[in-house]
Amino acid sequence: MLVGIIGGGSIGLLFGAYLGQEHPVTLFTKREEQAQGIKKNGIFLYSPEKEGRAVQVNASFEKESLTEQDVIIVAVKQYDMPELKPLLLSIPKHIPLCFVQNGMGHLDMLHGLPHETIIVATVEHGAKRLDDQSVSHNGAGRTNLALFKGHANLPEIFPQCTDPHFPVTVHNDYYTMMIEKLVANALINPLTVVFRVKNGRLVENPYYYAILKLMFEEIYSIFPSGNKEQSFDQVLRICTNTKNNTSSMLSDIQAGRKTEIDAILGYILKVAERKGVKLQTVQMIYVMVKGIVLERS
Structure with a gap:
């Protein structure tokens, strides 16, 4: 299967490295130097x-x-999606597209694409780009797939990888799948920024854990998807499996890059506002992260 990957960040490199073991992969980069290397x-x-x-x-x-x-x-990051839209529209509509972004703010844009098959994915792996050509797989997890549009059989159109360190799980309901990842991202990313810690400390430090649980309760009240206890256990499992990882948002801040705070907590707060609900803890953490970003700019 000929596999194209747009984006040379940590996830693009991770997918390229694993899928490239069994498929002809082409990584499409923003910079020519990275492509040549x-x-x-x-x-x-x-x-x-x-x-x-x-x-x-x-x-x-x-x-x-x-x-x-x-x-x-x-x-690519969710905030780069609007800039990418003209390129996506130039791709023939029979070619399946798979989107791997944090948050859910990009879903509105996907509705406007003409492609017959659109897949959305969430990634539980911990990955860090070391340089233009190197990626560190720091935490084992899963890639979760679901159809956003179309009627295709996902195992037939998505490239398979037999490496046990890169499992792929297919889901029937894309919305529930993405809500689960949104909740995890909304808790782990901002809190590791505020506390300046690796993922595992959120469950190891009882005071950080208390804030984690409080935020979860607020977010679950807006997105009551699936079993509540299982949903929270999923977050704890990700924290544990990636305990030595620096979250993507904290990595972005440390590197002086733009963050996805608006695509994650900002999205949740907008949904809460539409429902007439105030999420005081979520709002506080959102403002704190925005303040930290401002200090770094």
């Missing part, structure tokens, strides 16, 4: 279980060959 040397994948190894994949700064792919995985 990957074409020459491949993607270096590091993980606790294995020594660093290079996976040979193709890479391109030019986007013309997007039309040659069997499936395209869009792995």
Whole structure:
């Protein structure tokens, strides 16, 4: 299967390294220097279980060959999606698109795409881009897939990977799947920024845990999806599985990059406002993160 991946960040590199072991992968990058380096040397994948190894994949700064792919995985940050829309509209509508973003603010844009098959995905893995060609797989998890639009059989159109460290799970209900990830992102990312800690400390420190639980109660009141206890246990499991990881939002702040705070907590607060509900703890954490970002700018 010819696999195109748009985005050379941590998730794009992680998908490229694992899927590239079994499929011809082309990584489409924003910078020509990154594309040239990957074409020459491949993607270096590091993980606790294995020594660093290079996976040979193709890479391109030019986007013309997007039309040659069997499936395209869009792995850019949510705030880059509006800028990417003209490119997506140029891709033939018969090519399935898979979107891997935090939050749910991008779903409105997906409704406006003409493509016959659109997949949404959530990623539980911990990954960190070390440089243009290297990614560290720090926390094992799953990739969750669900159809957003279309009637395709996902195992037939999404590239399979037999590596046990990169499992893929198919879900029937994209909304419930994404709500579960939204809740986890809304808790883990902002709180690790405020407390300046790795993911695991949110469950190890009883005071951080108390805030985590309080935020969960507020968010669940807006998105009461599935079993409440199981939903919270899922968040705790992600914290534990990625306990030594620096969250993506904290990494972005440390690197001086834009954050997804508006796409995550901002989205939740807008939904709460539409429902006439005040989320005091969520609002407080949102304002604190915005203040931290302002201090860094």
